Amino acid sequence: MKAIFLDRDGILNIEIGNYICSKEDLTMNKGSLEFLKMAISKGYKLIVITNQGGISKGLYSKEILKTIHEKMTTLYKEEGVFFEEIFYCPHHSNIEKCLCRKPHGLMIEKALQKYKLNKNDCFMIGDTERDKQAAESAGIKGYLVASNSSLSPLLHLLA
Ligand SMILES: [Mg+2]
Ligand SMILES: [Zn+2]
Numbered sequence: 001m002k003a004i005f006l007d008r009d010g011i012l013n014i015e016i017g018n019y020i021c022s023k024e025d026l027t028m029n030k031g032s033l034e035f036l037k038m039a040i041s042k043g044y045k046l047i048v049i050t051n052q053g054g055i056s057k058g059l060y061s062k063e064i065l066k067t068i069h070e071k072m073t074t075l076y077k078e079e080g081v082f083f084e085e086i087f088y089c090p091h092h093s094n095i096e097k098c099l100c101r102k103p104h105g106l107m108i109e110k111a112l113q114k115y116k117l118n119k120n121d122c123f124m125i126g127d128t129e130r131d132k133q134a135a136e137s138a139g140i141k142g143y144l145v146a147s148n149s150s151l152s153p154l155l156h157l158l159a
Pocket of ligand 1: 007015
């Protein structure tokens with residue numbers, strides 16, 4: 001089974017330079033659509049791997065995050081794009097230590113196991129160095145694009 005791991009902010013939704021604290025803050029990065037539709041047509045599972053340290057900081061609750069993710073998944077579903085699961089780390093390194101927050105690879109490792117994925121058939125897309133580090137720490141390749149940009153330059157990665 002093959003999968004693509006996707007960072008959220010700056011890849012799936014517009015990075016606003018601050019925490020997304022409510023669903024009103026979330027707008028889709030439409031530059032992702034061509035790539036994600038093609039990935040689905042080629043049989044990739046799409047799995048979201050996101051740091052949400054705003055929870056640890058008390059900026060929004062897990063319940064609010066759920067409504068943010070419901071909005072995101074609804075917007076993408078309307079475009080025919082389905083996410084297998086959204087893994088998030090609710091911790092922030094200023095407040096508590098954990099092994100899931102990127103650049104750690106634990107969220108990716110959990111997903112690899114849960115979905116019985118073959119590392120060689122998986123990769124991660126993000127917009128910050130820590131996304132790439134998390135991928136490498138889990139033993140998969142990581143690719144970076146600029147925040148809020150198109151993923152179409154990565155179409156050649158789809159096997
Ligand atoms: Mg990001
Ligand atoms: Zn964590």
